[in-house]
Amino acid sequence: MSGIYLHIPFCKQACSYCDFYFVTRTSEREHFVQQLLKEIYSYADTQNAEETVKTIYFGGGTPSLLEPRQVEKILEALEQIFQVDSREITFEMNPDDVTEPFLADLRNLGVSRASMGVQSFDPELLKFMHRAHSSEEALHCLELLSNSPFESYTVDLIYGNPNQSNEQLETDLNKLLPFNPPHVSAYSLTIEPRTRLGKQVELGRIAPPEDDKVATHFDIVNKRLSEHGIKRYEVSNYSRPGCEAHHNSSYWEHENYLGLGPGAHSFWWGEKAYRWKNEADLRSYLRDEDSKEKEQLSLQQLAEERLMMGLRTRLGVGVKELEKKYDYILTDRQQQYLVKRQQEGKLKVDNRIKLTDKGIKIADAIILDLVTLY
Structure with a gap:
């Protein structure tokens, strides 16, 4: 099996563009971890536990809202149930959650790759995206990360924001590149209908950026990162040689993977191919009433x-x-x-x-x- 994805559904606040499943009530984290452990144990002695797990990915939501002891319990359960021989354990985090001890604890637990959701260093853009962190926190976090035991990490950026100028994008890149990141995920802003941003566009309060402008932003990102040896290997992903993300490539190449947690997707191709999804509802998940939507693929x-x-x-x-x-x-x-x-x-x-x-x-x-x- 290529990998296991763990969806940690907690966020401090709702980003304006995000349509992933999340909740802002973080008081149920411990209850959630216990239920996640139960879901992991449910795969004991199944065919899904027979293949070697090559990658583990903590996504969300905001995994960095978990405590290191909770992460340790999750990793121990995975080791107990699955044949884990991971080449990569990735952990998503937001700048406002990161401290030097937190990074050290994660690394000591075996987490080998950090995924930092910076999105922008521009205060106005961060406010527009309704991010919880400030520009100063993002810069401080990158300093901590570049001086930490993590040799592998990625930084997320978003371009193509309404009213975002080429100069603002260049400034973001000018602030990021001195840290010499091994990997960058640069996404064109997507306007999803059920998000705060989608509703504002629908009501005519915000005009989406024109395609030509987004294409220019793509060219700027592609050129600047390439000049620093960070080459595109997927539409939104750039890396230095040998620093490509293993977990994501499994999705692109139809390798088997399991998704655990509310809203997580799984794919399994044995004699037949199936994809299924956990219900995107934390309350149902905590009550163990989660229903899986399973689809056979031709x-x-x-x-x-x-x-x-x-x-x-x-x-x-x-x-x-x-x-x-x-x-x-x-x-x-x-x-x-x-x-x-x-x-x-x-x-x-x-x-x-x-x-x-x-x-x-x-x-x-x-x-x-x-x-x-x-």
Whole structure:
């Protein structure tokens, strides 16, 4: 098994753009940990516990709201039930939660990779995104992280905010790059309908950024990070050589993984392929009334997913892989489409299909076109 994802659903406050499942009542953390341990133990002696676990990922929500002793209990339970031989244990954290002792405790527990949700250093943008931390806390946290025992860590940035100027983005990068991060996740702001930001856009109070502006921001990020040896290997992920995230790649390559905690997703491909999701409701989870929505996936669905995920990466998708693993053969119309996009400099096709920097900016449109052509 490639990995285990643990969804820690607690947040101090709601970020304006976030549509992941979370709650702001943090008083139930201990009760949640006990229920999470129970869910882990429920996999004892199942086929899901037979494969070796290569990565563990604490996501959320805000995992850094947990205490080190709670993290220790969770890791001990995973070691007890699963065959853990992890090459990577990632822990998401927010700058306002981080102290030097906290980082030391996590590292001593075996956490090998930190994921820091900075998003921006600009006070106005942080306020707009309704982040709980300040610019000063973000800078202080990066100082702690760069001087900590963590050799592997990633920093999150968000660009393409409404009214965000090119100069503001350049300033964010100017503040980040002196820390020489081994990995950066840079996301274009996505406006989701059920978020605070989505409602403001729907009511006409905020105008979403124009596509050209977002494309310019992408170019700025790509150029500046590349100049510092931090190269893009997926639409939103950049790293120095050898510092790519192992856990995320498992999703892109259809390796088996389990998601634990409310709202977490799992994928398992044995004789048949299934995806299921824990109910996104903490109260139901704590009462042990969680209902899982399970879906069987056809080879056609899996092939289209592989195209969607693989074309977002630097490696792209192998044509022979599609044929052998998914029984998926490109149609004449699809091949003609690929030839046209290659002539436009948006992708390259040999034994693999790979998007160029020009094509990656419109990856969603190209992928949608490709999977709907027959």
